Amino acid sequence: MTRNLIKSAAAVLVAFACAGCSGNKGTGVVLLPEEAFVKTVDGMYTGLYTISNDNGMTLQLTNYGARIVALWVPSADGGFKDVVWGYDSIDAYLNASDKYSGPVVGRYGNRINDGRFTLDGKEYRLTVNENGNQLHGGAGGFSAKVWNAEQFTDEDGNQAVRMTWLSEDGEEGYPGNLKISVTYTITSENELVLDYEASTDKPTVLNPTSHVYYNLHGTSAKSTDTHLMTIYADSFTPTDAELIPTGEIAPVEGTPMDFRTSTAIGARIETPDFEPLKLGKGYDHNWVLDKTSDGTHSGTWIAAELFEPETGIIMKIYTDQPGLQFYAGQGMDGKEVGKRGEIHNVRSGIALETQNFPDAPNHEDFPSAVLRPGETYTQHSVYAFSLK
Numbered sequence: 001m002t003r004n005l006i007k008s009a010a011a012v013l014v015a016f017a018c019a020g021c022s023g024n025k026g027t028g029v030v031l032l033p034e035e036a037f038v039k040t041v042d043g044m045y046t047g048l049y050t051i052s053n054d055n056g057m058t059l060q061l062t063n064y065g066a067r068i069v070a071l072w073v074p075s076a077d078g079g080f081k082d083v084v085w086g087y088d089s090i091d092a093y094l095n096a097s098d099k100y101s102g103p104v105v106g107r108y109g110n111r112i113n114d115g116r117f118t119l120d121g122k123e124y125r126l127t128v129n130e131n132g133n134q135l136h137g138g139a140g141g142f143s144a145k146v147w148n149a150e151q152f153t154d155e156d157g158n159q160a161v162r163m164t165w166l167s168e169d170g171e172e173g174y175p176g177n178l179k180i181s182v183t184y185t186i187t188s189e190n191e192l193v194l195d196y197e198a199s200t201d202k203p204t205v206l207n208p209t210s211h212v213y214y215n216l217h218g219t220s221a222k223s224t225d226t227h228l229m230t231i232y233a234d235s236f237t238p239t240d241a242e243l244i245p246t247g248e249i250a251p252v253e254g255t256p257m258d259f260r261t262s263t264a265i266g267a268r269i270e271t272p273d274f275e276p277l278k279l280g281k282g283y284d285h286n287w288v289l290d291k292t293s294d295g296t297h298s299g300t301w302i303a304a305e306l307f308e309p310e311t312g313i314i315m316k317i318y319t320d321q322p323g324l325q326f327y328a329g330q331g332m333d334g335k336e337v338g339k340r341g342e343i344h345n346v347r348s349g350i351a352l353e354t355q356n357f358p359d360a361p362n363h364e365d366f367p368s369a370v371l372r373p374g375e376t377y378t379q380h381s382v383y384a385f386s387l388k
């Protein structure tokens, strides 16, 4: 009797010891330890939240920026790959030069020209943080906030984390007290689901998105140039030199922007004398989605598909948003050190952001980004993983 008691006590201790440990289950999965993300930032508690499904797909999030820090998905070799570039501690994220590794960005993802827009005859002046424009909601935008986090199991038995934030009237220059929630769910079908919901007490504009650097090799040591990309879009929105849309909606036909058939990211990214790629120094554009459904994921259309032959990993993106920003990571500095000691190499992670069009508040013929009192903003986007 005593021996059993001792054995069971030891088992409990080991279990507790491993609760936050990075135990490698023989599948290659090495989870980040919770203690590396515990800190008080702006008087708020930051932490690490880990959810998974019975297949072993595992998502790790920090509430600093409502941010994805790791996403382990099955690979063809029978193990798992962490397909997200990121850092291994809250301090590294706080000190990172690239503030947009994994967070929800907003109130307005991507850019607003000249940091201003007019709504109902009133001009609003936003904070500016890039060339006199506002990028990703400003330096104090959603990615810089410590959100409230609640981990739970949903009615389908899926593990989820709901992040909530109250963006007060005037935050980064935006009108209205805006309540926003982003719920991350891992389904039994190996899908990462993002559900956004927001309301406001004054007319405002809103375009939140998830700004994650994906690499289906599972390491930043290998470039995403080998990934085969499909983007279900006949057109894109060209920009000026500051990456502000000109207002034109241009056909992809016959250009390096045409991803209607699966094409390696690196195949045309350095095409000389193609103005949009010269201005973006690579792909950093919004595609106008065709809104064609593949008969799955009701209420959404398929936006893109990414496949890496080396790992066999496929990522399909479904959304109810009109645009997709594809940024190929040409701005990565090749210096910063992230998880597993990996370097933030150029083009070692790509952002695929489901969104309204950049600068829509200043383009009447772009989809409206206006949210009014009594309305509910929703966005449903799915990153579905499978193997070929």
Ligand code: G6D
Residues within 6 Å of the ligand: 100, 135, 211, 243, 284, 327, 331, 351
């Ligand atoms: C660059 O232009 C790109 C953006 O699209 C990206 O979000 C940012 O780097 C991180 O400014």
